Amino acid sequence: MTPLLGRRARLRWLHLILGGALLMPYFLVGTVIVGSYRTDATVFSSLVSQLAAFGLALPMAAVTALFPLARPLSVAAARALCGLPPDRPLADGPARTRQARVRAALWYTLHVALGGIVSGMTLALTPFAVGVTVLPFSGTVRDFPVIDVPEALDRPWLLALAPLAGIAMLAALACCAAAAGMLLADRAPVLLGPTPDDRLAAAERRAAALAVRNRLARDLHDSVGHALSAVTLQAGAARRVLDSDPEFVREALTAIEETTRRTVGELDSVLGLLRRDAEDAVGGGGPAGPGLDALDGLLAHCGVPVACTAQGDRGAVPEAVAREAYRIAQEGLSNALRHGGRGAPVRLRITVRTEELEIVMDSPLPERPPPVRPGGGHGLRGITERAALLGGRTGAGPHDGGWRLTACLPLHAPGGERP
Incomplete structure (x- = not known):
């Protein structure tokens, strides 16, 4: 029944x-x-x-x-x-x-x-x-x-x-x-x-949500990873010369303070994106985040000596490109700090051309292979993903006895529109 x-x-x-x-x-x-x-x-x-x-x-x-x-x-x-x-x-x-x-x-x-x-x-x-x-x-x-x-x-x-x-x-x-x-x-x-159109629309929504999630993961990795690496090395160096070099300790504490303050601001930007709907985040791009105008502050307190040269007009760089360029430079400095140590000099060259922005970063190779970190190894992949989203390209590898990281980001999206 x-x-x-x-x-x-x-x-x-x-x-x-x-x-x-x-x-x-x-x-x-x-x-x-x-x-x-x-x-x-x-x-x-x-x-x-x-x-x-x-x-x-x-x-x-x-x-x-x-x-x-x-x-x-x-x-x-x-x-x-x-x-x-x-x-x-x-x-x-x-x-x-x-x-x-x-x-x-x-x-x-x-x-x-x-x-x-x-x-x-x-x-x-x-x-x-x-x-x-x-x-x-x-x-x-x-x-x-x-x-x-x-x-x-x-x-x-x-x-x-x-x-x-x-x-x-x-x-x-x-x-x-x-x-x-x-x-x-x-x-x-x-x-x-x-219908097939419904399935396609659902797949596009999932892809958009995944893109937002991946972007958040990259931002958190770059921002927090760089800050923790810089703070750890600064604090360790300050502890070793605490009694013999008070001036250096003061400079290290200042760098730690500036690094954490900047990172808190970046975390607020990322968390603000998390609070928004995925569709709005994709459409509006979320909070702008730091760009090339914040690069000087990053270099001043990154934990390694950086010789930076810049050519071209930074004001001509679209906001999306400037934001990704900042993150690429930040991740490159994190790698140099993590593998080369606090005293390893870094050369950074940023060139703004008519159609693209080029980033070239040279750092020394470590004396010993870096230890393998559980869950690590995503930095270069994140840089590649950032450049690919803008239609750019990246490269990383040994160069003249050191390590060179390059990234070329187009200033205009295909079709003549800005990214």
Whole structure:
């Protein structure tokens, strides 16, 4: 009995009755149209007229379901009442494409058509079947005009079979409702499921969210990683000369203070991006973050001596390029500080040309291979990803007995637009 009267079957039956209720406005309009062509008043008593009104109601229902918001309403009802398996998802959001709107209209038409039939059967057959069931037990029911008892049923043995006939009618009604509900549940993923355009849009949203997450990971890695490396080396050097060189200790503490203050500001920028929706973050780019104008402060307190030369107009560099250039320089200094030590000199050259910004950083190679850090090794990969997002290129490797990091970032995106 579970397939006919279980919770899922009852919910699907309710869903069909909801479809019958949705059909009523269209059916009444169809009745008015059919009645305008009849000279008598037998529209509601004529089966042909009712079938004609039903046939006119379905196209009207299909037209109204072409509106984009019809699909979310149908999806919500189907998810709540159709008992769909979890491995057959439905689409989210309004129907934007023609294919999605046509599918939603077909579903809505099927829903109201089956709902109208099952609702009519439920309203008409249920009281009749109940009346037939109680015929042997109530003379009042036998005299009721709706229950037109044939004279043959006056025979006791035939009248005794009336309850079985009534129960059979109710069982047939339950079977029809269950079959219609199963048909709707089977068609729901096909007609209300995601179209190829929906899947593409969902994939684009996931890619955009992943891009934002990766950008946040790079920003946190570069900012926090550089700060911790600089603070650790400054504090270690200050501890070793605490008694012999107070002036150096004072300079180290100043560098630590400036580094942590700058890092706190950068963390506020990243956390501000986290508080925003992914879509807004992608569209607006999030908080600007530090750019080339903040590079002097970074070099002054980065923990290594840096000889920096700059050519060209920094003001001509777009904000997005300037932000990524700052992060690339920051990560390069972190690597030089981590692998070369505090006293390792670094040469940095920034050249702004007409079409691109070039960053070249030379640092000494470490005397010993750096220790492998668990979860480390993402710095150069992050630099490559930053440059690739702007359509640029990077390179890193030994050069003239040292280590050279290069990055070329285009100042204009393909098509002439600024990044």
